[in-house]
Structures are given as structure tokens and as C-alpha cells.
Amino acid sequence: MTELFYCADLRAATVTLSDAEAHHAIHVLRLKLHDAIGLFDGAGTRASAVITAIDRRTVTASVSSSTFTQKPTVGRLTVAASPAKGDRLKWMIEKLTELSVDTYIPLLTERTVVDPRKSKLDKLSANVISAAKQSGQLWLMDVAAPMKLAEMLQVTASSTRYYIAHPYAADAEPTDCPGVFPPDASQNNHVLLIGPEGGFTDAEVQLAINAGATSISLPGTILRIETAAIAFSAILQQSISRRAAGV
Amino acid sequence: MTELFYCADLRAATVTLSDAEAHHAIHVLRLKLHDAIGLFDGAGTRASAVITAIDRRTVTASVSSSTFTQKPTVGRLTVAASPAKGDRLKWMIEKLTELSVDTYIPLLTERTVVDPRKSKLDKLSANVISAAKQSGQLWLMDVAAPMKLAEMLQVTASSTRYYIAHPYAADAEPTDCPGVFPPDASQNNHVLLIGPEGGFTDAEVQLAINAGATSISLPGTILRIETAAIAFSAILQQSISRRAAGV
Numbered sequence: 001m002t003e004l005f006y007c008a009d010l011r012a013a014t015v016t017l018s019d020a021e022a023h024h025a026i027h028v029l030r031l032k033l034h035d036a037i038g039l040f041d042g043a044g045t046r047a048s049a050v051i052t053a054i055d056r057r058t059v060t061a062s063v064s065s066s067t068f069t070q071k072p073t074v075g076r077l078t079v080a081a082s083p084a085k086g087d088r089l090k091w092m093i094e095k096l097t098e099l100s101v102d103t104y105i106p107l108l109t110e111r112t113v114v115d116p117r118k119s120k121l122d123k124l125s126a127n128v129i130s131a132a133k134q135s136g137q138l139w140l141m142d143v144a145a146p147m148k149l150a151e152m153l154q155v156t157a158s159s160t161r162y163y164i165a166h167p168y169a170a171d172a173e174p175t176d177c178p179g180v181f182p183p184d185a186s187q188n189n190h191v192l193l194i195g196p197e198g199g200f201t202d203a204e205v206q207l208a209i210n211a212g213a214t215s216i217s218l219p220g221t222i223l224r225i226e227t228a229a230i231a232f233s234a235i236l237q238q239s240i241s242r243r244a245a246g247v
Numbered sequence: 248m249t250e251l252f253y254c255a256d257l258r259a260a261t262v263t264l265s266d267a268e269a270h271h272a273i274h275v276l277r278l279k280l281h282d283a284i285g286l287f288d289g290a291g292t293r294a295s296a297v298i299t300a301i302d303r304r305t306v307t308a309s310v311s312s313s314t315f316t317q318k319p320t321v322g323r324l325t326v327a328a329s330p331a332k333g334d335r336l337k338w339m340i341e342k343l344t345e346l347s348v349d350t351y352i353p354l355l356t357e358r359t360v361v362d363p364r365k366s367k368l369d370k371l372s373a374n375v376i377s378a379a380k381q382s383g384q385l386w387l388m389d390v391a392a393p394m395k396l397a398e399m400l401q402v403t404a405s406s407t408r409y410y411i412a413h414p415y416a417a418d419a420e421p422t423d424c425p426g427v428f429p430p431d432a433s434q435n436n437h438v439l440l441i442g443p444e445g446g447f448t449d450a451e452v453q454l455a456i457n458a459g460a461t462s463i464s465l466p467g468t469i470l471r472i473e474t475a476a477i478a479f480s481a482i483l484q485q486s487i488s489r490r491a492a493g494v
Contacts, residue, residue, distance in 0.1 A: 099468065100465075220488075221346065221384065
């Protein structure tokens, strides 16, 4: 298997790898002149290329062929989760990328204590790229700007379905879980809302329910932010892919 | 909410907290004499207690009442995953505990490179306890001894169903995903098999399929060990809880 590198722009016949990717190619993988490599732009294009110049700092490659795949417009998954602390956010970003989540939005709620700065969010793009490479994604997950819950719920397109993760008592009805996917095929966008460590306030849950959100939970447990984001993304992605296949 | 502490044996009227739990009570939470605390033994018992003695190193509490909940014998989930490297294993253990997984077995396969020593596995019990406390579990996840795949598949009780996580091409049938839960109610034990970084060998996949394992995957992505373990555990737990509720 040829090694895969990220390259934001694959329109030219000759491309130069970014510093980070070049470092990986030169010093970690120790690639040589004329070695074949794979390239992806995180926007649907994959290319085969051959290294035409390599020194201690730069790698230039000639693109021999490329394929473009249009991103599906149905079954898109956005995770709007209150940012977890420290490494947990980085870890969550990596896992959501692996799970083919389309967009991550840092959700600001009443009890949210972490409000990541733009510089921190920008840094997460390196985690998105490496996770995308590792898991073979065609599209990079988009890390959006922080958004308040109320603001978010106002953007209720008719084709958007919201899910709010909210733990219930151990004897809650499992029908709260989104296992049976909504049969309305016009719902192209799925937005998962995950609260902060202290949970959503009752008023926030009510606000989401009033806006048409479906309440979801796994019985008998209170999940951390990043665990809830990953667990419910997996459950939703499975439902979405099954639905796309008509099973 | 009273703070919850782990105490392996709650049969006595008076209990002494372990060093780690005492440290947390004394130096982190700064609890005092006569403070009310909660206790759990990770085996179904929860108790209310009052601190009757506290100094700089030890905490003794008097149990006022306790409740015992029998662990369900149906819908048990075992995750047999090839150990992830370094912190990823610790992280996986924490997340599987949050997801109410019953048992983790370090799975030894042909391409497994990490074979955790007993001392390392023992250390993971601290992660299990803290995750159980944090997520409100009644039972601690059991961390079992490492086991080889072939050995594992020989223990096929008639009430056990195996699932093998194995990535397919992006155009694979989503029917490979375990969304529709097996309708045979006699299947009380569910065992999720997750391979190492390099994947199961074809022979290993065939071995599992021959032993009756269901092949599962999420289309369009190749998940890391810990991501696959968490994602498929979430999907299975949802199916199991829905099934338990008859929905």
C-alpha cells in the first residue's frame, strides 16, 4: 500500500507537500526519489503521484492520476458538543473524524466552562488530517466556530433533525434511543447535541425538545462528553448508512 | 449529591476506605467527620454511610443503609480487543466501562504486538473504578487475562453470539452492520472481537465466521482499535437495551 499524504490543492500537475507532510515523508518514512505516493485533498479527490524531487526539507511530486468523489448531500452528521477539557477534546476530534462525522461545532451552553480560542481550534485541524489519513476518509471533518445552543436551534432547516443526548434513570424507556431511524427521507442533516460536564439545564433540554429535537440516551450510564459524542455518532452513523442502503 | 466511593467489601457495618479513596476524600474533597458519603462495591451494592473517623490518612464510615441489585444475566457484552498501545488502552478501558461493558479480554491474534503484563492489567483496575464512579455503574467491568483468538472461539456456548469487526470497502453492504439484533432470545452473551492495528488475517476472519461470528463494520472508514471497540460497543449496547425492553 502506498503511503497517503494530505495536500490541500491537487489541481496542479506538480504538487509540493506541506512542511508537516514533507517531514513525515523524509524523516519518518524515508521515502526516495521516484517513490510512488498517494495524495488526498480532504475534499473528495485522491491522486496517485510519484516523487520528482526530494531533499532534506521539501518533497515535490508529479500527479499521474486522480479520482474525485462528490460528497453525499444526504445523511450528513454534525456533532455539536460542549468542548471537553484538555486532551479529551483532541481525542474526541480524532475519533469523530474516524467515524466520518461531517462537522464538529463547539457548543456553548449555560454550564459550558471551556470556550476554545480560534488558535486552539485551528490546531485541531492537524488531528483531523492525521485521523482522516489513518482511517481512509475522503473528506476532512470541518471544525466550525463555537455556537450557542439557542442560536444553533434557530437554524432549523426543514431537512435537519436534532438529537439531544440527555441521561435518564436506569429504568428509562430505551425508545429514547435513536435506533429506529426517522423514516422521513427529507431529513438530510442530523445534528447531535451534547451538553457540558454538568449537563444541559432543564430549560435547555426543553428548548431543544420544543425545536423538535429527539432525546437520546443509553440506559444505566452517564457518559462523559467525548464518550457520548463518539457513542451516539457511531449509533447514528450506523442508522444513516443502513438507511442509505435501504435496509 | 453525596460523593461516591469505591469499597470492595460492604458487608460490615463499619468500613475503611482504601488508600486511594481516602486520599480523594481527605485531600481533594476535604470531607469532615459526620459527612454523608455514598459507597459502591462494584458488584451491585450501593450504600449510604456517614464518616465516623477521619484523620490525615484514613477514613472510616458507618453504613446506614444499602441496596443490592442483581446483575442481569441476559445481554452481557464482552469486548475481546487486541490491546491498543500506551494510553490508548487506558482510554479504551475507561470508555468501555462508561458504556457498561461487562468484560474486557485482551485478545491475542497473529498480528497483535502488545501483550500486556499482568501488572499492567492490574493497574487498569484503577481506571475501571474511576470510570465506574463517574458514570454511575453498579458493576465494575472485569479485566480478564489475555486470550488467544482460537482459544476464545472454542468456548462457544450456545447462548453466545460473536461479532467480528472487520473493515470493508466503502461500497460494502451495510447489512454487515449489527443493527438488526439477532432475534434468538437465548443468546445471552455477546462477544465483540476487535483485531490489532494490522487487522485480523484472512484465516482469522474465516475462523471466526466458521465459529458463527457475525461480521460487522461501519462503511467507508477504518477504525483504530479503541475507536472500533467503543463504536461497536455503543451500537451493540443500544441494540441489547432495546431488545431487553422489547422494542
